[in-house]
Amino acid sequence: QSALTQPASVSGSPGQSITISCSGTSSDVGAFTYVSWYQQHPDKAPRLIIFDVSNRPSGVSNRFSGSKSGNTASLTISGLQAEDEANYYCNSYTSTNTWVFGGGTKLTVL
């Protein structure tokens, strides 16, 4: 199972919006609604911020939103804040009853 494809890095200024893409196949992202996103700050455990493509867990800011079209999922962060600077990973359930992560995207807030 190959890793999902994410851009290595994205950047934006405070207040702007950015979008991170996550490209998979018809056997993972395209086949299931179990697509999730995780935020990871340095030396911290990952934190779930989007589940089932577009749902936010309790306590996650509504500045985070998710969507999916075909085999590609996307995470959008609006109103960028300094605290959003982190690594972001997408994840999908697959047709072989496994999960697969994306390679990760480093977000820099300029």
Add this chain to the structure above:
Amino acid sequence: QVQLLQSGGTVKKPGASVKVSCQASGYSFISFGITWVRQAPGQGLEWMGWISVNNGITNYAQKFQGRVAMTTDASTSTAYMELRNLKSDDTAVYYCARVSPNFDFWGQGTLVTVSS
């Protein structure tokens, strides 16, 4: 509140085995699965496998099949991940997470260093 508490970091020699524990609290342990994810230094997250606590069924990433074993002890609400025949590139932080089926709660991570 849901918590997953992992065992402490350890150093192992190449060829040895390591067993990492993950004790759950704050929820019904048998109602959710447990997954294991690792992160090598400076690298991304890598999914290793998962175990259905309810029936003990496991599914491992192809890369680790034959070398990993995931088990649980419902009496202590603890999950275990054993990795055998360690190599230097197994040096990583190993995380457990609850499967809901998203990975909604994570342990703090366990650093396993493989060095001669």
